[in-house]
Amino acid sequence: xxxxxxxxxxxxxxxxxxxxxxxxxxxxxxxxxxxxxxxxxxxxxxxxxxxxxxxxxxxxxxxxxxxxxxxxxxxxxxxxxxxxxxxxxxxxxxxxxxxxxxxxxxxxxxxxxxxxxxxxxxxxxxxxxxxxxxxxxxxxxxxxxxxxxxxxxxxxxxxxxxxxxxxxxxxxxxxxxxxxxxxxxxxxxxxxxxxxxxxxxxxxxxxxxxxxxxxxxxxxxxxxxxxxxxxxxxxxxxxxxxxxxxxxxxxxxxxxxxxxxxxxxxxxxxxxxxxxxxxxxxxxxxxxxxxxxxxxxxxxxxxxxxxxxxxxxxxxxxxxxxxxxxxxxxxxxxxxxxxxxxxx
Numbered sequence: 001x002x003x004x005x006x007x008x009x010x011x012x013x014x015x016x017x018x019x020x021x022x023x024x025x026x027x028x029x030x031x032x033x034x035x036x037x038x039x040x041x042x043x044x045x046x047x048x049x050x051x052x053x054x055x056x057x058x059x060x061x062x063x064x065x066x067x068x069x070x071x072x073x074x075x076x077x078x079x080x081x082x083x084x085x086x087x088x089x090x091x092x093x094x095x096x097x098x099x100x101x102x103x104x105x106x107x108x109x110x111x112x113x114x115x116x117x118x119x120x121x122x123x124x125x126x127x128x129x130x131x132x133x134x135x136x137x138x139x140x141x142x143x144x145x146x147x148x149x150x151x152x153x154x155x156x157x158x159x160x161x162x163x164x165x166x167x168x169x170x171x172x173x174x175x176x177x178x179x180x181x182x183x184x185x186x187x188x189x190x191x192x193x194x195x196x197x198x199x200x201x202x203x204x205x206x207x208x209x210x211x212x213x214x215x216x217x218x219x220x221x222x223x224x225x226x227x228x229x230x231x232x233x234x235x236x237x238x239x240x241x242x243x244x245x246x247x248x249x250x251x252x253x254x255x256x257x258x259x260x261x262x263x264x265x266x267x268x269x270x271x272x273x274x275x276x277x278x279x280x281x282x283x284x285x286x287x288x289x290x291x292x293x294x295x296x297x298x299x300x301x302x303x304x305x306x307x308x309x310x311x312x313x314x315x316x317x318x319x320x321x322x323x324x325x326x327x328x329x330x331x332x333x334x335x336x337x338x339x340x341x342x343x344x
Contacts, residue, residue, distance in 0.1 A: 040099040049096040060192025121184040131332030132176015140168030178208030198245040205241020210234035243273035267327030274322020286317035
């Protein structure tokens with residue numbers, strides 16, 4: 001139906017306007033329970049398991065059996081249904097529930113529920129992108145102040161700060177977008193399991209890391225006729241993306257995630273990932289700037305070279321970058337998730 005309304009018995013489920021009506025009068029039903037009813041109606045005549053409810057309605061948030069039982073009990077109360085002699089929702093003991101009433105159409109309901117998921121996915125991906133930008137801002141300020149403090153003639157301190165700030169924000173924004181999009185796509189098509197979300201974050205980070213490396217190397221070859229060398233790329237992006245994915249999975253397992261706790265935990269995971277990336281021979285932003293300093297000896301980037309802070313400094317900057325990136329991404333996605341749950 002073009003209107004997006006599904007009729008059964010005396011009831012009308014308007015998925016687009018998110019209302020349940022009885023004889024034309026709206027019933028007071030919260031958003032989560034409305035999604036559960038839409039799922040049952042969409043799968044009319046087919047069994048809907050508890051796992052399916054968790055994936056499509058609670059979207060991976062761990063809930064008890066009692067929460068699902070309460071949801072079904074509330075739906076039955078609004079539908080004037082009887083569990084012992086059901087007309088709408090049938091219980092399949094130890095397996096799930098089935099909607100058994102005749103309906104006019106179910107295709108529109110499927111579209112609307114799916115659109116609802118993608119609206120949430122867009123909010124989470126957007127939050128992750130913003131979180132990446134915040135991490136880039138903080139890292140850019142740290143590196144910008146450090147480089148501007150070097151007593152080297154030439155480019156002014158303000159200019160070098162702005163250049164490094166913009167560069168760090170741009171790279172972190174791209175990284176945040178890639179990792180967060182990888183996570184939400186993985187949740188949609190592979191489910192909210194830890195390995196799916198970790199893999200999604202890793203693949204998103206690897207794709208963006210490879211793109212950044214390709215564009216950076218090609219840009220310098222084209223403009224200056226000089227190669228940057230082995231700057232940060234796909235492997236480093238995959239390691240950081242996996243740490244963010246694990247942080248998101250741990251945060252979203254909580255019914256009420258704490259912004260501070262989840263951000264700190266994600267920061268620790270990201271710091272470990274950053275150290276692992278450096279220890280395995282990779283480079284993050286500081287290492288890439290060090291290559292620039294080696295290729296351009298008169299630049300203000302000598303601070304980042306091997307003579308500037310050495311192997312220990314490289315590991316510390318790796319921990320700093322990884323920790324900032326993971327903490328800001330997971331923190332921003334937790335804020336978005338809490339906002340979505342409040343609306344729902």
